Amino acid sequence: MKILFVIPICLSLILSSYAQKPEPCKSPPLLEGALTVFMPGHHLRVFEKFSYDAYGQNIRVLAAGKEGNQTFFVDRLLLFREGVNYEIHYHNQTCIKTALKDQFRHIGVPHDAHFLHQFVLGSSSIQGQGLLVNNWNGTAQETKEPYLLTFTAFGCVPLYTLEFTPQGELDLMTSFFDLVEGIEDPDVFIPPSFCDSVEVLPAKEVAQARSFIDLL
Amino acid sequence: MKILFVIPICLSLILSSYAQKPEPCKSPPLLEGALTVFMPGHHLRVFEKFSYDAYGQNIRVLAAGKEGNQTFFVDRLLLFREGVNYEIHYHNQTCIKTALKDQFRHIGVPHDAHFLHQFVLGSSSIQGQGLLVNNWNGTAQETKEPYLLTFTAFGCVPLYTLEFTPQGELDLMTSFFDLVEGIEDPDVFIPPSFCDSVEVLPAKEVAQARSFIDLL
Known part of the structure; x- marks a missing residue:
């Protein structure tokens, strides 16, 4: 009988752990x-x-x-x-x-981008003092140049994109702000x-x- | 008689406009x-x-x-x-x-810093997708070098500090993250x-x- 309870619990644990790994995403249209x-x-x-x-x-x-x-x-x-x-x-x-x-x-995180880490810009202690974001990196398909992206964890809103030369020098930095859907x-x-x-x-x-x- | 209504309305308008101008602040202790x-x-x-x-x-x-x-x-x-x-x-x-x-x-915005502008990092459309922040600039007292600060509008939490050489080249950039009070x-x-x-x-x-x- 116990197994009937254990299986759904295990399944939900597996699913929730999958759900927590951020996936590449499209920004609001x-x-x-x-x-x-x-x-x-x-x-x-x-x-x-x-x-x-x-x-x-x-x-x-x-x-x-x-x-x-x-x-x-x-x-x-x-x-x-x-x-x-x-x-x-x-x-x-x-x-x-x-x-x-x-x-x-x-606008979004390319499907082949690599998830780097999740962090809070500012503080997570009090609402309105921090923003949960994800960092992604990858290589642009056409130019083979490396990039680094920062998007919000919720809503896939763009914050920063950095593109680098093959030598690792900063080539282009874009900062997004005052966005509305x-x-x-x-x-x-x-x-x-x-x-x-x-x-x-x-x-x-x-x-x-x-x-x-x-x-x- | 009307003047009795007008005076408090004018006063509250003046006070609310003052309240909205961000002031230099100390970060959480x-x-x-x-x-x-x-x-x-x-x-x-x-x-x-x-x-x-x-x-x-x-x-x-x-x-x-x-x-x-x-x-x-x-x-x-x-x-x-x-x-x-x-x-x-x-x-x-x-x-x-x-x-x-x-x-x-x-940690905080120096009392003689100059308020530049307020903006939303990310989107203000949906909660959790944006962060209201203030930009400040000024000149360091000792070195006379210019700086640019980004702090949250609520709570005075540090996000970025940039220091420049007198020639305007970026000297030092600090990014704060994963903060807790x-x-x-x-x-x-x-x-x-x-x-x-x-x-x-x-x-x-x-x-x-x-x-x-x-x-x-």
């Missing part, structure tokens, strides 16, 4: 927020406000940055299903459209009317985009 | 956890487990690190009231005691008996410690 990009090798710092729609495969990003002594500002709309990259200049009502060949990629204004993914009659130019001859960040 | 230190200029990486007692003015720290190709491990007990710095070697039951002249400093084993602040008979050497001729981190 609708996200808005901000990020900073730092590329020490290029003396590049960028601040971006973005809207991300994994259902419609659309990304809108306003980027302001500094490369060396040059500052820049870009308003970009990436419509992956349509295959067009819009560079929008509201101040003079112009638009540059280029073909977008890249596949849409979800959902799209406040779905119009952000609709190109302005002054883009309608603009011809789509062939895709730029740039190095293959490696990640969500590169596409921005 | 009893903290245990881990931190990493990265000094790119010295090719130095250190991982530390520490116990911090601001009531008794005691710090215990186990540090393991790599400077260039050299690895090191240090077990250090800092008793500020007694004015002694213990370097403890359990493996051969030896102890080096040096005079500790530095004043105890609380309280001291699990108060014995960590009691030197082992094999230290009792050891003579206290004069303080080392080192550059003035600038912060909590330097003292570790």
